[in-house]
Amino acid sequence: MTVQELPGAAPYRPTPPPAWKPRTDPAPLLPDPEPYRVLGTDAAAGFAPELLRRLYTELVRGRRYNTQATALTKQGRLAVYPSSTGQEACEVAAALALEDRDWLFPSYRDTLAAVARGLDPVQALTLLRGDWHTGYDPREHRVAPLSTPLATQLPHAVGLAHAARLKGDDVVALAMVGDGGTSEGDFHEALNFAAVWQAPVVFLVQNNGFAISVPLAKQTAAPSLAHKAVGYGMPGRLVDGNDAPAVHQVLSEAVARARRGGGPTLVEAVTYRIDAHTNADDATRYRGDGEVEAWRAHDPIRLLEREMTDRGLLDEDGVRQAAEDAETMAARLRERMNADARLDPMDLFAHVYAEQTAQLREQAAQLRAELDAEGDV
Numbered sequence: 001m002t003v004q005e006l007p008g009a010a011p012y013r014p015t016p017p018p019a020w021k022p023r024t025d026p027a028p029l030l031p032d033p034e035p036y037r038v039l040g041t042d043a044a045a046g047f048a049p050e051l052l053r054r055l056y057t058e059l060v061r062g063r064r065y066n067t068q069a070t071a072l073t074k075q076g077r078l079a080v081y082p083s084s085t086g087q088e089a090c091e092v093a094a095a096l097a098l099e100d101r102d103w104l105f106p107s108y109r110d111t112l113a114a115v116a117r118g119l120d121p122v123q124a125l126t127l128l129r130g131d132w133h134t135g136y137d138p139r140e141h142r143v144a145p146l147s148t149p150l151a152t153q154l155p156h157a158v159g160l161a162h163a164a165r166l167k168g169d170d171v172v173a174l175a176m177v178g179d180g181g182t183s184e185g186d187f188h189e190a191l192n193f194a195a196v197w198q199a200p201v202v203f204l205v206q207n208n209g210f211a212i213s214v215p216l217a218k219q220t221a222a223p224s225l226a227h228k229a230v231g232y233g234m235p236g237r238l239v240d241g242n243d244a245p246a247v248h249q250v251l252s253e254a255v256a257r258a259r260r261g262g263g264p265t266l267v268e269a270v271t272y273r274i275d276a277h278t279n280a281d282d283a284t285r286y287r288g289d290g291e292v293e294a295w296r297a298h299d300p301i302r303l304l305e306r307e308m309t310d311r312g313l314l315d316e317d318g319v320r321q322a323a324e325d326a327e328t329m330a331a332r333l334r335e336r337m338n339a340d341a342r343l344d345p346m347d348l349f350a351h352v353y354a355e356q357t358a359q360l361r362e363q364a365a366q367l368r369a370e371l372d373a374e375g376d377v
């Protein structure tokens with residue numbers, strides 16, 4: 001016999017829980033159903049000719065930088081190069097959406113963004129050449145080291161942005177990551193901290209279809225990568241990553257929102273990696289030519305060229321001029337990269353610890369003795 005069945009006892013009624021409702025309305029955080037586009041739409045007319053010209057010049061330079069750096073790997077002048085051919089619109093727009101006082105947190109694929117932000121094109125390749133630590137002073141142009149460990153740059157960006165806000169500095173951090181990087185714990189931790197703290201940070205995911213040979217379908221079951229934002233309580237935006245003015249607009253809006261205290265945004269730029277993962281990868285092992293060709297037809301440079309030509313902002317002379325400018329940059333890059341770098345092997349031990357450990361001192365002494373014995377350095 002149960003308590004309810006006792007003769008005369010009142011029937012059991014659970015106490016209702018305190019009223020529940022979602023803590024924020026998820027609807028405004030959801031991405032649009034389609035990636036945002038500008039080129040070929042009425043929105044294109046609203047873009048200043050100077051901005052389109054700047055984007056075009058940088059895209060052409062960026063493409064040429066990619067082909068030149070890839071050639072340097074074949075000539076033994078560069079250890080490895082992850083090309084961003086096909087993704088130049090994301091790279092350039094990321095750099096141009098920021099003010100000088102802001103910070104960029106790039107991944108290994110984002111050399112172009114760093115160069116478009118003003119970094120010396122040779123210094124930007126130092127790491128990939130295997131020469132010397134980061135190769136540039138991150139503070140000079142406010143570009144963090146190009147990060148090889150996936151997604152570790154994201155919590156760094158959040159930490160810097162949050163710290164700047166606590167100090168009252170007007171600084172926004174823009175952090176770049178690939179589709180594969182979104183499966184990392186660091187991605188989760190960074191987005192969670194950013195949203196809880198309302199840190200002035202923008203996350204740009206370049207969804208280029210692959211993490212080396214792993215296609216997006218094997219990477220995530222989410223409706224889109226932009227949808228992941230909702231789970232953290234920040235807006236997710238989807239943009240056509242090959243449409244330079246569209247990426248520039250979406251990132252600029254996200255940067256402005258972060259700057260006025262509106263908190264972080266996750267932007268997914270839908271694009272495609274035209275080249276292999278790096279010069280060391282054979283992409284024909286895991287994808288067909290048809291797919292690559294379909295994306296070549298949606299090339300970021302051709303798309304912008306078409307729009308500018310239609311609007312009378314670009315003619316054959318302009319195209320030639322941009323190509324010549326890019327060629328000059330490539331020739332200079334080649335010339336400088338062909339000069340042997342003068343490196344001191346003892347630098348291996350510098351700048352890691354403020355005070356070296358006993359083991360490092362011992363190793364440094366051994367190397368010094370070997371170098372002295374060879375009569376080197």
Ligand SMILES: Cc1ncc(C[n+]2csc(CCOP(=O)(O)OP(=O)(O)O)c2C)c(N)n1
Nearest residue numbers: 109148149150178179180181208210211212
């Ligand atoms: C923490 C970590 N795990 C694994 C790797 C090896 N790795 C290097 S690149 C890469 C694929 C990353 O793909 P994605 O994030 O989509 O960036 P993409 O190369 O396409 O720009 C992997 C797994 C790494 N660098 N760091």
Ligand SMILES: [Mg+2]
Nearest residue numbers: 178179210211
């Ligand atoms: Mg990828």
